[in-house]
Amino acid sequence: MDLQFNRHRRLRQTENMRSLVRETDLHVNDFIYPIFVAEGKDIKKEIKSMPGVFNLSLDHLAEEMDEVVSLGIKSVLLFGIPLEKDDCGTQAYHDHGIVQEATRFIKEKYPEIIVVADTCLCEYTDHGHCGLIENGEVLNDASLELLVQTAVSQAKAGADIIAPSNMMDGFTVAIRAGLDEAGFSHVPVMSYAVKYASAFYGPFRDAADSTPQFGDRKAYQMDPANRLEALREAESDLMEGADFLIVKPGLPYLDIVRDVKNNINLPLVIYNVSGEYSMVKAAAQNGWIDEERIVLEMLTGMKRAGCDLIITYHAKDAARWLQEQK
Numbered sequence: 001m002d003l004q005f006n007r008h009r010r011l012r013q014t015e016n017m018r019s020l021v022r023e024t025d026l027h028v029n030d031f032i033y034p035i036f037v038a039e040g041k042d043i044k045k046e047i048k049s050m051p052g053v054f055n056l057s058l059d060h061l062a063e064e065m066d067e068v069v070s071l072g073i074k075s076v077l078l079f080g081i082p083l084e085k086d087d088c089g090t091q092a093y094h095d096h097g098i099v100q101e102a103t104r105f106i107k108e109k110y111p112e113i114i115v116v117a118d119t120c121l122c123e124y125t126d127h128g129h130c131g132l133i134e135n136g137e138v139l140n141d142a143s144l145e146l147l148v149q150t151a152v153s154q155a156k157a158g159a160d161i162i163a164p165s166n167m168m169d170g171f172t173v174a175i176r177a178g179l180d181e182a183g184f185s186h187v188p189v190m191s192y193a194v195k196y197a198s199a200f201y202g203p204f205r206d207a208a209d210s211t212p213q214f215g216d217r218k219a220y221q222m223d224p225a226n227r228l229e230a231l232r233e234a235e236s237d238l239m240e241g242a243d244f245l246i247v248k249p250g251l252p253y254l255d256i257v258r259d260v261k262n263n264i265n266l267p268l269v270i271y272n273v274s275g276e277y278s279m280v281k282a283a284a285q286n287g288w289i290d291e292e293r294i295v296l297e298m299l300t301g302m303k304r305a306g307c308d309l310i311i312t313y314h315a316k317d318a319a320r321w322l323q324e325q326k
């Protein structure tokens, strides 16, 4: 028989040969680890649907940060759980709000660590929406003012990167202008430019007690069915002065990651969100999957799809596994 075919297996024969031709590498520098900081004392409460992830008060933050640092993770993303919520999210932009205090704490004790502050109102409003409400609607422009105040107070506390996740139109240009005016022109904006109205945020909303008390977020977050709209959002944020773009959620939106990567020359971040984490954890706890291999394969897939950075609750485990592989 005289068959013509290519011998792809030549390059797969040994681990060293495979590593020679490997196109995508996962590195601890790729990870941003989200932390939920809670106002109050002696709180270390595991989030039921997110095993291994905790609400932590400031007095427990050093333990967490020591671990993060020992694993070589260089950036954390802070979410706040305030004691008091109100209709306009006052604690989001309070100079002594929980994210501001946690930022000061981390920057003082771990000055090298990059603190990314999530800029949104939904964890701080009693109605759970990401902006001000009038007649049952989330107001766009009025909410921008509060988001700018939030970003500026986070920058004042020492945040290295401001990450607005609220999906109001114009938040990037508003926050950029607000930061510049307040003397923070050096602080980058990592915009959640492409954020879908997703069921995958469920466990996060348990963790942050931020489920909308009425309605949903479909009037500001994107329709999961849309692809071209993601490029319009990304283009707007590029024009408005974003320094990084985020696509969120992660796994079900890898096509969007590739589209954005091919069209916009900004560092691209994927958010491997709470629901994605919970699914892996639940299956792993049942012994149905090999957690280490599954997680590393998923994170590699995200980078292969085109992202530069990954916000992930798996960061500590993944960092440990990568260390062990060396």
Ligand code: PBG
Binding pocket: 118, 120, 122, 130, 165, 166, 200, 201, 202, 203, 204, 205, 272, 273, 274, 275
């Ligand atoms: C705040 C915010 C949310 C997440 C990150 N920032 C929740 C939401 O939009 O409902 C979700 C993150 C996750 O699910 O891990 N707006």
